[in-house]
Amino acid sequence: MTEKLKLSIKNLDVHYGDKQALFNVNLNIMEKEVTSLIGPSGCGKSTLLKCINRMNDLVEICKIRGQILLDSQDINEASQDPVLLRMKVGMVFQKPNPFPKSIYDNVAFGPKLHGMTKSKEQLDNVVIQSLSKSGLYEEVKDRLFEPGTSLSGGQQQRLCIARALAINPEILLMDEPCSALDPIATAKIEDLIAELKQQYTIVIVTHSMQQAARVSDRTAYMHMGELVETGLTKTIFSNPQHEKTQDYITGRIG
């Protein structure tokens, strides 16, 4: 582990209208590590994740206070463009949501949108590389121009990962990426995460503590909008400092 700070969240408060969703969250995310966010439903894990690539901008009533520093740059500063941010911070959603286009066009969407490739060959290369990285290429190489929605659920999710990888992000956010998948597809995605952390910084929200224990280097436990405890996954699961964390990982709450 490199132990290099990639993303630093400082004193983050998030309000949805009158309701406060996050209370003074402080979290450091290290480069090329997998950080998992765990906690009971409604604790603010997904809200925190969405703040990192400013998806909360879409929610009109959402107010954000505090700092999120990506490589020491505050992403919420007026000079920061959310489009550039989302090129650096890709996202994979809970439900596989491929575009209603062909497999090829799904992956090519990002590079085309941002004008990252100059020729058709280059674009083909990016598509093939991204699909290979997400472990899908061998399965779909003969039907790249069939609709993305014709794939199975697990394949669709890996297609979404390939789509996110195609614009070469630095950070990959995953919002419960396996919650709609069967155990075999889940195992494939988990293997993929282990591979991807060689190149990318990954933040994953998950409901499954086993999954957090299997895939992540660090774990942050959240409860009722507060970050209760954060640390190395091994430590959190074997020797939690807080009572609430202990209650959750032993299954007493959640």
Added chain:
Amino acid sequence: MNKISLRNKKEKRFQLYGKTAVLVAISFLAILLFNIFSTGISAFKQTYVAVNLNIPLDVNKSEINPRAELNKSFLKMFPEIQSRTERRAALSLLSKGAKYEFEELLDKNEGKIIEGYHWFLASADLDMYIKGTVKRQGDTAGRIDENQMKFVDQLESKNLIELQSNKYLLSSADSREPEMAGIKGAIIGSLYSILIAFLVSFPIAVMAAVYLEKIASKNKFSDLIETNINNLAAVPSIVFGLLGLAIFLNFFELPRSAPLVGGLTLALMTLPTIVIAARAAIKSVPPSIEEAAIGMGASKVQTIFGFTLPLAMPGILTGTIIGIAQAIGETAPLLMIGMVAFVVDVPGGPMDASTALPVQIYLWADSPERAFTERTSAAIMVLLAFLILLNLTAIYLRKKLEKKW
């Protein structure tokens, strides 16, 4: 046990109610269609009378008075005619339009001899008798009196009266003479109006729907706009006619009776319908797709035009065609802007005076001439055909666009 049998009975009863309701609705529709078809189908045939012509080569055809020449030829077929009354009775069997057909014949045969029997349009009164719309009572039938009936019987006995297909109905505009009246002018007027209504209302309505659904912030003001759009869809169409009259005719001083103004007025009327349909269609696009696009760094506009609108298009088009179909059958607003005039020319452009199909139906239904009754029904048949065509287009478009996943 008892309760279950009660419940089953209830279910059976409910099914019966449903079936009865559907049956009643279908039988009403069947009665309506049967009525229209049985009255209107005869309008597609027209009575013709054969006239024995003999026009030699040495006659300069441009110097012929077509009506006098045709009448002369026709009267020659009845050498027994003595009095003026008889002559007039015989001539009244031919349509006033027969002279145009004769002129055409002369033009076509320039420099040739014209002889033998040629068919000419019969008067509406004779047409009604031949088609059996008016029944013969002794020596009269409807407006055919004893004097005329003599000649009718003579012509019929020589097989000189015949039903041919009606070439006027679909190829000419309105006329005072029922046998020459057609709906081409009304169809063209309707098409221009609908085209303009579509071109104006579709982009405005879609953009308004996109703005309201995706861009505008939700507050009291947007609620007010939403309520008012829903109210607009329920405003009686004649009010839109008044609005069109006030704005397009009185303020912008556009020409009266023009399909341009008709189209703009119909566009006003169709606008809320399309906005409501488009908003519903946009709302039903799965947000996960839009989130994915935004997450990939697409801007709001890129997301809307790249994903939201294409995915919503089948729904938007269906709503649009429903709105247009409503507009094509609309009469009241067109009355207000003067498209109710008696127009004998087929309009050459959207600025020419014209009627529309439903207005033509209204005008003919109002006409005292018996022969217009069948033409009214025929015009309704054509209007229904247009509506069916539009609905089929809607279904086709929806199927085709939905296939693109």
